[in-house]
Amino acid sequence: MVRLFGPLVGLFFAVALLWSFGNGAYTAIKEPAPATAEHEFHLHPKDVKFASDGPFGKFDKQQLQRGFQVYKEVCSTCHSMRHVAFRDLAELGYSEAEVKAIAKQWGTKQPTFDEKTGERGERDNIPSDYIPVVYYAGQGVPPDLSLITKARHNGGAYVYSLLTGYQEQPAELLKKFPDAKTPDGLYYNPYFANLNLAMPQPIASDDQVAYADGTKATVDQMSKDVAAFLIWAAEPKQDKRKQTGWAVLGFLLAATVLAYLAKKNVWADKKAA
Amino acid sequence: MSFAWANEYKPSNGLMQWLDEKLPLPRFVYNAVGAGYPVPRNLNYMWNFGVLAGFCLVLQIVTGVILAMHYAPNALVAFDSTEHIMRDVNWGWMLRYAHANGASAFFVVVYLHIFRGFFYSSYKAPREMIWLLGVVIFLLMMATAFMGYVLPWGQMSFWGAKVITGLFGAIPVVGEPLQVWLLGGFAPDNAALNRFFSLHFLLPFVIAGVIILHIWALHIPGSSNPTGVEVKQESDTVPFHPYYTAKDGFGLGVFLLIYCAVLFFAPNALGHPDNYIPANPLSTPAHIVPEWYFWPFYAILRAFTYDFFFIPAKLMGVLAMFGAILVWFFLPWLDTSPVRSGHYRPLFRKFFWFGLIPAMAVLFYCGGAPAQEPYVMLSQLASLYYFAHFLIILPIVSSIEKPEPLPFSITEAVLGKDESAVLNANPAAA
Numbered sequence: 001m002v003r004l005f006g007p008l009v010g011l012f013f014a015v016a017l018l019w020s021f022g023n024g025a026y027t028a029i030k031e032p033a034p035a036t037a038e039h040e041f042h043l044h045p046k047d048v049k050f051a052s053d054g055p056f057g058k059f060d061k062q063q064l065q066r067g068f069q070v071y072k073e074v075c076s077t078c079h080s081m082r083h084v085a086f087r088d089l090a091e092l093g094y095s096e097a098e099v100k101a102i103a104k105q106w107g108t109k110q111p112t113f114d115e116k117t118g119e120r121g122e123r124d125n126i127p128s129d130y131i132p133v134v135y136y137a138g139q140g141v142p143p144d145l146s147l148i149t150k151a152r153h154n155g156g157a158y159v160y161s162l163l164t165g166y167q168e169q170p171a172e173l174l175k176k177f178p179d180a181k182t183p184d185g186l187y188y189n190p191y192f193a194n195l196n197l198a199m200p201q202p203i204a205s206d207d208q209v210a211y212a213d214g215t216k217a218t219v220d221q222m223s224k225d226v227a228a229f230l231i232w233a234a235e236p237k238q239d240k241r242k243q244t245g246w247a248v249l250g251f252l253l254a255a256t257v258l259a260y261l262a263k264k265n266v267w268a269d270k271k272a273a
Numbered sequence: 274m275s276f277a278w279a280n281e282y283k284p285s286n287g288l289m290q291w292l293d294e295k296l297p298l299p300r301f302v303y304n305a306v307g308a309g310y311p312v313p314r315n316l317n318y319m320w321n322f323g324v325l326a327g328f329c330l331v332l333q334i335v336t337g338v339i340l341a342m343h344y345a346p347n348a349l350v351a352f353d354s355t356e357h358i359m360r361d362v363n364w365g366w367m368l369r370y371a372h373a374n375g376a377s378a379f380f381v382v383v384y385l386h387i388f389r390g391f392f393y394s395s396y397k398a399p400r401e402m403i404w405l406l407g408v409v410i411f412l413l414m415m416a417t418a419f420m421g422y423v424l425p426w427g428q429m430s431f432w433g434a435k436v437i438t439g440l441f442g443a444i445p446v447v448g449e450p451l452q453v454w455l456l457g458g459f460a461p462d463n464a465a466l467n468r469f470f471s472l473h474f475l476l477p478f479v480i481a482g483v484i485i486l487h488i489w490a491l492h493i494p495g496s497s498n499p500t501g502v503e504v505k506q507e508s509d510t511v512p513f514h515p516y517y518t519a520k521d522g523f524g525l526g527v528f529l530l531i532y533c534a535v536l537f538f539a540p541n542a543l544g545h546p547d548n549y550i551p552a553n554p555l556s557t558p559a560h561i562v563p564e565w566y567f568w569p570f571y572a573i574l575r576a577f578t579y580d581f582f583f584i585p586a587k588l589m590g591v592l593a594m595f596g597a598i599l600v601w602f603f604l605p606w607l608d609t610s611p612v613r614s615g616h617y618r619p620l621f622r623k624f625f626w627f628g629l630i631p632a633m634a635v636l637f638y639c640g641g642a643p644a645q646e647p648y649v650m651l652s653q654l655a656s657l658y659y660f661a662h663f664l665i666i667l668p669i670v671s672s673i674e675k676p677e678p679l680p681f682s683i684t685e686a687v688l689g690k691d692e693s694a695v696l697n698a699n700p701a702a703a
Binding site for chain 2: 002003006007009010011013014015016017018019020021023024025028033055083088143146147150151152153155193234235236237240241242244245246248249252253255256259260262263265266267270271
């Protein structure tokens with residue numbers, strides 16, 4: 001039975017596949033897929049190094065603090081960070097009092113609701129609160145930034161490239177794709193998947209933030225710092241993870257060597273294959 | 274069961290003797306994976322993966338049960354509870370990465386285990402039942418992994434669930450009501466997430482049950498071996514313990530080194546970034562791709578792009594995708610060559626290394642690539658070969674092939690000579 005029906009089933013699938021293949025090949029030759037501006041002008045993130053890169057990488061806390069400052073003063077106007085709590089900022093090297101102060105001074109307050117009177121109000125943030133969600137009224141939907149560097153391929157470099165990638169639409173693009181002109185209210189950026197995004201260049205000029213540690217606040221520096229901060233925000237436990245990893249690998253390596261010697265010892269009197 | 278020369282369990286003290294009389298559990302273990310199970314002495318490292326697969330299942334159950342203590346299967350909070358595990362639960366990040374990468378490790382190990390079965394024809398008599406149960410385990414693993422990937426409720430979770438449950442919609446007449454019934458709604462939502470969580474928790478224990486049957490069935494004929502020549506005598510075997518426990522111990526060490534290197538230094542390398550974006554039914558990702566271990570079958574699904582007579586392309590794709598695995602059930606009867614090991618099958622070997630393996634590699638690559646040319650055409654050719662290999666080539670090869678001479682016994686294959694072979698070949702000389 002199997003030997004009778006097997007080849008028949010095989011032929012059935014084979015012919016159906018050839019049918020699809022033939023039709024597909026015909027279409028591919030007759031009407032090849034048109035080139036698109038996204039396909040030709042989209043760029044992969046720039047090659048940029050972060051202190052936390054690689055198995056030996058560690059966060060540069062000074063840089064994370066600067067990046068947090070950029071987030072607070074620039075990005076947080078529109079972008080939420082709902083998975084990060086104020087208490088988490090202690091990991092950037094802030095003292096307890098500093099964390100308290102940051103929470104207290106945060107622009108968006110925590111909403112309150114009195115169940116007895118039905119009154120709604122506001123109170124200051126405290127360290128155990130999560131960074132309040134921003135309600136954005138403008139055009140577009142600014143994504144939450146807590147996981148952005150994990151939600152994009154090569155996320156840290158992507159954020160840095162996007163922030164420093166704003167430019168005039170290339171003349172070559174317009175010549176080739178006259179319909180692909182950046183619409184009003186959008187901005188051309190080759191690092192963005194469809195080339196035009198609703199966010200105006202957020203970090204536009206040097207010294208947009210005043211760094212407390214004396215680092216020169218160039219556009220490049222600020223972009224890199226905030227990208228580093230967002231890498232931290234997406235996975236604050238990264239340093240701990242790598243540190244644990246080395247201990248685990250060290251142990252496993254020793255255990256595996258012992259296991260190999262044990263295996264050799266056990267098999268010493270028997271020839272295997 | 275087992276061979277006449279198998280060691281017999283002897284309780285080492287009064288307590289064990291007492292236990293052996295009441296509930297002979299130590300005797301059972303001794304006969305299953307101890308010194309009481311004689312195993313061919315010539316097993317190579319390809320025979321390590323069964324034990325490793327068992328290890329992966331235990332790893333997944335242990336990490337999974339703890340994750341379930343912190344996870345909330347509700348569409349409103351599932352994504353946030355996953356992040357809560359990553360950020361606030363003690364060692365939660367390690368548990369979740371261990372579980373997510375553990376699924377990948379499980380599939381790596383099982384694919385190698387299946388590859389071993391293909392090359393050495395482990396599916397042939399008298400081991401058909403072991404193979405059939407193995408395919409059942411693989412299908413259960415796929416279902417479990419798919420439902421597990423939905424639980425974090427990210428973009429790929431949601432859209433993956435939508436695409437895969439949409440496959441049932443391709444079934445004529447009952448398809449659409451069936452899809453709605455399975456999902457508990459018109460699109461994946463809370464009802465779907467809840468039942469997926471429930472089943473994702475249940476199925477691993479079903480897998481454990483089928484594994485017990487798989488091992489039980491294995492112990493009746495005993496393990497196969499790289500020559501494919503059956504065990505004839507005591508000198509062909511060694512006791513499982515300590516010989517193979519020692520060898521599996523080393524294999525486990527190597528496996529853990531690779532697995533932990535990924536877990537601690539590239540934990541997101543095998544996942545898709547989109548799954549760190551919360552599920553949004555209104556925004557379709559540019560490319561919906563399943564986890565890597567489904568890629569070959571996903572490529573087969575997408576290879577059918579044109580309706581075939583009255584059969585819609587989508588239904589053809591669904592039939593082919595399930596058919597691609599179901600065909601494994603028939604392998605013991607499609608491959609009729611009496612020789613098991615690929616080492617002694619020159620023609621089979623050629624089609625295996627230059628046909629099946631490249632076709633699988635192409636399907637794997639194309640399944641992860643976007644659905645555009647040339648990937649679609651490549652996967653059509655590779656799928657064609659895939660079906661032709663199992664259903665047409667294999668039966669023909671096994672009937673026309675002239676196998677190379679087999680060794681008389683495992684002992685001869687290992688030591689170069691076997692006293693009993695000489696006796697058998699020339700009885701007069703004895």
